Structures are given as C-alpha cells and as structure tokens.
Amino acid sequence: MSEKETETLLYLDGVSVSFDGFKALNELSLVIEAGEMRAIIGPNGAGKTTMMDVVTGKTRPDSGTILFDGNVDLTRLDEAAIAELGIGRKFQKPTVFDRHTVWDNLELALAGRRTTMSALFRAEGPQERQRIEELLGIIRLGEQRHTLAANLSHGQKQWLEIGMLLAQEPKLLLVDEPAAGMTDAETEATAVLLKEIAKEKSVIVVEHDMAFVRALGVKVTVLNEGSVLSEGTIDHVSEDPRVIEVYLGR
Amino acid sequence: MSGFIRNGFDRSAVFVVLVLIAAAVAVPALNLSTPAGSPLHIPDYAVPLIGKYLTYALLALSVGLIWGYCGILSLGHGAFFALGGYAMGMYLMRQIGTRGVYGDPVLPDFMVFLNWKELPVAWYGFQFFPYAMLMVLLVPGILAFVFGWFAFRSRVTGVYLSIITQAMTFALMLGFFRNNLGFGGNNGLTDFKDILGFNIQAPETRAALFAASAVALALAYVICKAIIASRFGKVLVAIRDAESRTRFLGYRVEHHKLVVWTLSACMAGVAGALYVPQVGIINPGEFEPANSIEVVIWVAVGGRGLLVGPMVGAILVNFAKSWFTTGALAPYWLFALGGLFVGVTLFLPKGIVGTLAGGWTALRQRRTSAEAEAGTAPTAPDGPPGGRLNPEAAE
Numbered sequence: 001m002s003e004k005e006t007e008t009l010l011y012l013d014g015v016s017v018s019f020d021g022f023k024a025l026n027e028l029s030l031v032i033e034a035g036e037m038r039a040i041i042g043p044n045g046a047g048k049t050t051m052m053d054v055v056t057g058k059t060r061p062d063s064g065t066i067l068f069d070g071n072v073d074l075t076r077l078d079e080a081a082i083a084e085l086g087i088g089r090k091f092q093k094p095t096v097f098d099r100h101t102v103w104d105n106l107e108l109a110l111a112g113r114r115t116t117m118s119a120l121f122r123a124e125g126p127q128e129r130q131r132i133e134e135l136l137g138i139i140r141l142g143e144q145r146h147t148l149a150a151n152l153s154h155g156q157k158q159w160l161e162i163g164m165l166l167a168q169e170p171k172l173l174l175v176d177e178p179a180a181g182m183t184d185a186e187t188e189a190t191a192v193l194l195k196e197i198a199k200e201k202s203v204i205v206v207e208h209d210m211a212f213v214r215a216l217g218v219k220v221t222v223l224n225e226g227s228v229l230s231e232g233t234i235d236h237v238s239e240d241p242r243v244i245e246v247y248l249g250r
Numbered sequence: 251m252s253g254f255i256r257n258g259f260d261r262s263a264v265f266v267v268l269v270l271i272a273a274a275v276a277v278p279a280l281n282l283s284t285p286a287g288s289p290l291h292i293p294d295y296a297v298p299l300i301g302k303y304l305t306y307a308l309l310a311l312s313v314g315l316i317w318g319y320c321g322i323l324s325l326g327h328g329a330f331f332a333l334g335g336y337a338m339g340m341y342l343m344r345q346i347g348t349r350g351v352y353g354d355p356v357l358p359d360f361m362v363f364l365n366w367k368e369l370p371v372a373w374y375g376f377q378f379f380p381y382a383m384l385m386v387l388l389v390p391g392i393l394a395f396v397f398g399w400f401a402f403r404s405r406v407t408g409v410y411l412s413i414i415t416q417a418m419t420f421a422l423m424l425g426f427f428r429n430n431l432g433f434g435g436n437n438g439l440t441d442f443k444d445i446l447g448f449n450i451q452a453p454e455t456r457a458a459l460f461a462a463s464a465v466a467l468a469l470a471y472v473i474c475k476a477i478i479a480s481r482f483g484k485v486l487v488a489i490r491d492a493e494s495r496t497r498f499l500g501y502r503v504e505h506h507k508l509v510v511w512t513l514s515a516c517m518a519g520v521a522g523a524l525y526v527p528q529v530g531i532i533n534p535g536e537f538e539p540a541n542s543i544e545v546v547i548w549v550a551v552g553g554r555g556l557l558v559g560p561m562v563g564a565i566l567v568n569f570a571k572s573w574f575t576t577g578a579l580a581p582y583w584l585f586a587l588g589g590l591f592v593g594v595t596l597f598l599p600k601g602i603v604g605t606l607a608g609g610w611t612a613l614r615q616r617r618t619s620a621e622a623e624a625g626t627a628p629t630a631p632d633g634p635p636g637g638r639l640n641p642e643a644a645e
Contacts (some may be wrong), residue, residue, distance in 0.1 A: 056498060083500030095495045097488045104484055114500050116509045119482035121254050168499065 007034040008070075009172055009202050010055065015064030016226075017050055024050040025061070026226035032172070037198035039213045039234075040206045042223035043246055048206045049092070051223070052174050056089050057082040069171065084114060088170035092177045094157035098150035102141050102160055105149055106132045109164035131167070139163035139193075155186040162193060173203045179212045191215040210238075222246075258476030266558055267468045273304075274464035278457030294453055298528040301460040303568045305525040307561040308467045310548045312517035314560030315474050317549060319483065320510050321490035323408075325542050326415030327518050329422050330390035332536035334519025336426075337389055339439035339532040340373060341382035342450070346443050359441070360434045370432040379446060386523040387516045394515030395508065402504035402511070407493070416539050423537030438533025445527050456528070463524045467561070470517050474557050477510070486510060547591045553601020562603050 010032040017025040025047045032038055042048055053059035055066060057079040066074040074082055083089075097105050110128055113119065124132075136142040139159040144152065149160060158178060165173055178194065179187040191212060197203060198218075207213050213220060213234055220237050222230040230240045237243050277292055277300060284291040309331050316322040343358045352362040356369055375381040397418060401411055429435035448455045477483050488496045489503050497503050526532045535541075545564075552563020567590070574583045598605045 058494075079494075079497040080500050080502045083498055089498050091495070095492050097491055097495070099487055099491055100484060107481065108484055108488055108496075108501075109499055113481075114502065116482060116502075116505050119485055119506070120477065120480050120509075122481070123253060123257070124481070164499070 008032070009034040009036070009068065010204075011065070011067040012051075012055075013065045015051075015054060015061045015066060017047075017054060017059060017061050023226050025054065025064075028064070028223075028227050030221065030228065032202055032204060034171070034202055035198075035200075037194070037203040037205065037216065037218045039216055039218055039220045040204060040223060041208070041210070041213060041220060041237075042229070045225075046223040047226040048223055049176065050226075052089060052176060052204075052206065055082075055174060056087060080114070083168065083170075086169070086171035087174065088165040088168045088172070089174045090158075090161050090165055090176055090178065092180060094154065094161050096149040096152075096157050096160050096164070099148065101146050101148055102136070102152070103132060103145045105160055106135050106163055106167050109167035111167065111169040135163045135167055138166065138196075155182050155190075158182065158186075158190065159193070162190075162197075166197065171201060173197065173201055175203060175205045177207055177209075178205065179207065179209050187212055188215070210234075254480060255472065255476050258472060258474075258479040260475075260479075262558070263472065263475045266471055266561075270464045270468040270471070274461040274468075277464075278461055282453060282457055294456070297453070297456045297460050299572065301456070301463045301528045302525060303565045304460070304463040304467050305521045305528070306545075306548070306568050307564040308463070308470055308521035308524070309518050309545055310552065310560035310564035311467070311470055311474060311557060312514040312521065313545050314549045314552075314554050314557060315477070315517075316510055316514045317546070318554035318556075318559070319478060319490065320486040320507060321407075321493075322507065322511060323412045323546070324415045324511075324514075325412045325539065325546060326417075326419035327514070327545055328539075328542035329415075329419035329537055330394060330515040330518035331522035331525070331541075332419075332422070332426075332532065332534075333390045333393065334386045334522030335526040335532040335536060336433060336439070336522075337376075337382055337385040337519070338523035338526045339442075340376040340385075340433075341379060342442040342445060342527060343439050344373070344377040345445065346441065349443055350441070358434070358439070360429075360437065361432075364429060372432060383523070386519050390515040390519035390522075391512050394512045398508045398511040402507045405504075416542065419537050419542055420539050423534050423539075426534035426537060434533070436534065438531060438535075439526075440531040440533075442527065442530060450527055450530070459524065459528050463528070466520055466524060470520070471557060471561070477513075478557070482506065482509075544587075547587065549601075551590060551594050551601055553598075553604030553607075555600055555604045556607060559601045559603040563601060566602070 008031055010030070012028055012030040015025050015028045016023065028047065028051065030051075040048055040051070050059060054061045055074060057074065057077055061075055068074050068085060068087065072085060077085070097108065100108070107124060107128070110131065113122065136145055139162060141156060141160060141163070144156065149157065152160060162175075162178070175194065178190050182190060187209070194203060194205065194216065205213075205216065217234070220232065220234050221228055222237050222240075222243050224246045229246065230237045230243050277297060280290050281292040281294065281297050309327065312330075313324060313327050316324060346358065348355050350359045350362075352359055354362050357366060361369070376385070401414060406414065425431055426433055427436055433439070442450050444450050445455065448458075478486075485496065485501055485506050488501075489506060493503055522536075548564040548567045549560040550563070551567055552561065553559030567587070571583060571587070574580065574586060579586075594601060600608060
C-alpha cells in the first residue's frame with residue numbers, strides 16, 4: 001500500500017474545455033495516486049461531469065495533458081480504448097442493459113474478450129462463470145441473476161452497474177453520484193461497498209451528498225468554475241471560506 | 251464453430267427449420283407429381299409466386315436482424331437485394347448466348363442494340379456460375395462494408411442513418427437507369443433462357459428454385475439465431491438499448507455494427523439472386539426507395555422482436571398484396587397497406603408474431619404459477635441462463 005502511494009495513476013495538467021464559449025473546464029490540474037479514493041464535490045456547473053468526460057474519452061479537451069498509468073496519453077484515445085486500458089465509469093443515472101438479465105449484464109462487462117470474433121465464437125468458460133458468481137455475491141444480487149435488469153429497483157440497478165464496473169477489472173473507477181436517489185440504508189451500504197472496492201483500485205467519486213462524502217472519509221477536491229478551488233480532508237475543505245462562499249452564495 | 255450453431259438451435263428454431271424443409275419438399279412434390287385436377291395440386295403459377303414470397307422473407311429477415319436486434323433502421327436494403335439480383339441476372343444474360351434476338355455469342359441484346367463492340371469489364375467472368383454466386387455475396391457485402399465503415403465510424407445513427415441509406419438506394423437507382431452504366435438501363439435484364447443448363451421456365455427448374463429459396467431461408471434463419479444466442483448477439487442488443495454505455499464497457503460499437511450490417515447485406519443479396527430467376531426480370535425499379543420502405547413495413551407487421559416475425563410478415567403482406575391486386579380491390583391496395591402499417595403500429599406494437607408469442611408466454615406463465623400454487627410444478631434447476639452449466643465445470 002505504501003509503495004502504491006508513490007505512483008501517480010491519473011495526471012491532469014492544465015486541461016481546458018469550452019462549449020460555445022462557456023468554459024466547462026479551466027486549466028484543471030489534478031493528480032490521483034494509485035490505490036487512492038478521491039471524492040470530488042462542487043456546485044452545479046463546476047465541471048465534475050465534464051472532467052469525467054475528458055478522462056473517459058467522451059469529450060476531447062481543447063488543451064492540456066491527461067496521462068494515465070505513467071505515460072499513456074488519454075487525449076488521443078476513444079472510449080473503447082480507454083475502457084480497455086482499465087478506466088471504468090458509472091453514470092449518474094443508472095445505465096444497465098434493461099433487456100438483458102443481471103447475469104448477462106455482468107457477462108458483457110467481464111474483462112477482456114472485446115473483439116467481434118471472440119464474441120461470436122467463444123462461449124463463457126468455467127472461470128468466467130465463477131467470476132460472475134463472485135460478483136453476484138459482492139453486489140448482493142445472487143437471487144436476481146435471471147431477472148431482467150429492467151425489473152430491478154433503483155438501488156439494485158446502481159449496484160448492478162457497480163458490479164459491471166468491477167467485472168471490467170479497471171485500475172481506476174469513475175463513479176458519478178452513486179448515492180443519488182437511494183434510501184438511507186442503501187446509501188450506507190453503497191459507501192461500504194465503495195470502500196471495499198477502494199482497497200484494490202483507485203476510485204474517483206463525484207457526489208453532491210455531503211453526508212455520503214463524510215461517510216467515505218477520504219481526501220476531497222472541490223471544483224468550481226472548471227478548476228480546483230480547494231483540496232484536503234472533508235473538515236478542512238468545509239471550513240475553507242472560499243468553499244463556503246461558492247456553496248452558500250456571496 | 252459447431253457450438254456456435256448449436257447454441258442457437260432451440261425448440262422454436264427446430265420448428266421453423268422443419269416447416270421450411272417440409273415446404274421445400276412438399277410444394278415441388280405437390281406441383282410435379284399430382285395431376286392438374288387433384289385437390290392437392292399446386293398450380294404452376296403458384297410455385298414461383300410462393301418462391302418469391304420466400305425470397306422476400308429472407309430479405310425481411312436480413313432487415314429484422316439489424317433493426318430488431320441492433321436498432322439499425324435501414325431504408326435502403328432493397329439496394330442490396332437488387333445488387334444480388336443483378337449479379338444473378340448478369341449470369342443468366344450470359345447464358346442466353348446466340349439465342350438472343352441479335353444472336354451475338356458474347357454481347358447481350360441490349361449492348362448490340364446500343365452498338366457496343368466489346369463486353370464491359372464489369373461483365374467479365376459472369377458466364378461462370380460460381381463467380382456470379384461469389385459476386386452475389388461480394389457486391390452487396392463490399393458496398394455495405396464501405397458504407398457502414400464511414401457511417402458507423404462517424405457515429406451516424408437513428409433517423410440520419412435511415413435517411414442516408416435511402417439516399418444510397420436512390421442514387422443507385424438513378425445510376426442503373428442510365429444506359430451507359432452497362433446494365434441494361436431502364437429495361438434491366440430479362441429474357442433469360444436457362445440456369446445451369448436447365449430451362450428456366452420448366453416446372454422442374456422452378457421447383458428446384460423454390461426448394462433452394464426455402465433452404466436458403468432456413469440456413470439464414472439458423473445463422474441469425476446462432477448470432478443472437480452468442481455473446482455477439484448480446485452486445486448487439488446492448489448497443490440497441492444503450493450505445494454509449496456499451497462503448498464505455500470497452501466494446502467497439504462501430505465494429506460490431508459493421509459486422510452485422512455487412513452480413514445482413516449479403517443475406518439481402520442472396521435473396522435478390524434467388525428472386526430474379528423466379529420472376530424472370532431485374533430492372534432499376536428494384537432500387538426504388540419505396541421498395542425498401544415496404545420491407546420495413548413487412549418487418550413491423552410481423553414483429554421485429556423475434557426473427558420469425560419478419561419472415562411471417564413478409565409472407566403475409568405479400569400474400570395479401572397478390573390477393574388484393576388481382577381482384578376488384580386492386581386500386582385500394584396501397585391504402586390497405588398504409589392502413590395495415592398504421593394499425594399495427596398503434597394496436598400491435600410487437601407485430602403479429604410478437605403479440606402471439608407474448609400471449610402464449612403469458613398463458614404458460616399463468617399455468618406454471620397455478621401449478622406452483624398447487625405444489626405440482628417441478629422445481630427449476632438453479633444455473634446460469636441457457637442451462638449450460640454442467641456440474642464438472644462448476645468446480
């Protein structure tokens with residue numbers, strides 16, 4: 001663990017993105033260590049989702065550097081290539097494949113095997129089945145394995161999506177508002193689940209819910225108007241006068 | 251590879267294949283070996299007519315595969331059908347030889363008429379049946395590959411994709427109407443004499459073409475079924491329902507679309523190649539945008555959620571069309587077709603087959619749950635979907 005902390009997994013330097021003149025990201029710089037869990041908070045329009053878009057290849061930055069795992073330049077790659085490098089993303093709204101069963105959703109997400117030919121001619125092997133069983137245990141959906149994802153509750157969909165992320169075996173997980181729309185009990189269970197995941201992987205959590213961020217107990221980065229406003233423990237940032245100003249208005 | 255085919259072979263697939271094989275045997279047999287007065291006799295005119303329906307069913311299946319399972323709505327599949335038809339037509343033209351009106355051993359009549367001295371390069375090799383059959387697959391396949399490569403890579407989806415497929419078939423139609431393109435212009439290719447040495451008008455040849463159409467449809471159905479049962483098929487459905495999510499999972503959406511799109515175009519080409527000898531003509535009218543739209547109506551009427559839907563839809567609608575357009579109701583056929591499309595869209599969104607299948611499943615579920623309450627239902631073995639888990643593998 002201590003060895004890991006000296007490695008940088010994700011490195012953003014001077015990243016800017018603008019849409020029709022609106023600067024969504026403004027010279028954003030951010031460093032995530034290997035094995036680190038980081039919470040990112042900020043008011044609406046602070047650039048949280050855009051930050052995820054540029055890291056996962058959905059949006060190309062106008063300028064700046066994004067390096068992953070030492071020297072891989074993410075700005076040159078598309079979504080599929082970035083996902084294969086080991087960056088998984090969970091969306092704000094749970095997006096699972098409604099017309100597939102829980103099992104098939106996980107099967108589709110399993111690491112490796114992304115070519116059309118392997119998809120056509122290779123059936124799932126015993127190892128893959130075992131891995132899916134394992135994931136079903138982690139996300140507590142063993143009973144629902146044959147249920148169509150469309151028929152799951154909101155919280156279960158969120159977990160299924162987290163399970164799909166795990167199945168991808170990413171090095172870095174980007175999680176957008178995992179607790180949105182969940183009951184208190186589900187929120188708590190989700191925090192436990194994320195902490196469990198963070199033992200092995202780097203995780204970036206974007207969240208609105210301050211109580212949830214507090215429950216995670218990790219380093220917090222506050223974004224505002226597309227750049228970093230403050231960084232530190234939750235107590236540190238919540239006492240920062242600039243943070244109080246943007247959150248409470250001037 | 252054999253596992254690939256076996257995975258798709260469930261009970262409904264066996265049923266469909268058996269029906270098609272039965273038709274491939276029974277229709278020719280009832281036509282050839284029963285006397286004309288017999289109640290079981292299938293008249294000569296009906297064999298190529300039903301054969302034509304089967305080629306339409308194959309065309310509809312190719313559209314159903316991409317529309318129903320990958321969300322690609324093609325309004326230009328008639329183009330691939332027509333190209334396959336032209337490849338077959340060119341072979342048939344070159345078989346005419348000296349029996350043409352002008353008796354030129356090499357040049358088809360229309361070229362002699364246009365005062366051409368040499369056979370255009372595009373016609374080289376079409377006197378050989380295997381070469382022509384290869385072109386039946388390659389010409390639509392390559393066009394689809396190039397078209398799909400650009401369209402899917404640029405992430406053209408939804409209605410925009412539909413519009414450019416429509417533009418594609420329209421452009422081809424205009425091209426084929428021109429005499430100097432060298433494919434018979436306005437008149438197309440016709441006056442065929444024989445295929446593989448057999449008289450194309452003979453009842454035996456027509457019976458063989460009918461059987462070939464039924465077998466081709468069964469084969470294509472089995473291939474589609476296997477594709478859908480594979481993980482590739484699951485990726486296609488994932489793309490249909492949440493394209494960008496699939497991309498973030500690391501799948502190259504454009505590659506998957508390209509594979510299924512090209513395959514679908516090849517299927518449409520085969521359908522066209524079987525269509526032409528049975529109707530005896532291919533002309534640029536087959537490229538008309540309205541034809542491709544009609545295919546989409548067949549698929550919608552039959553139901554696009556299942557592979558059988560498009561096949562049944564194509565046969566039913568075309569049967570209705572033949573029935574309508576030979577009677578006093580002929581002028582009203584297009585109104586009936588339009589009304590059918592609107593009616594199905596409003597009242598049977600899953601199509602005829604989809605609605606029937608849904609009703610059947612609901613009925614079975616109700617019966618199973620009733621049995622479960624009575625405590626007589628057999629307990630389902632717990633395993634991954636498809637029941638492919640065996641005890642050794644689980645360890």
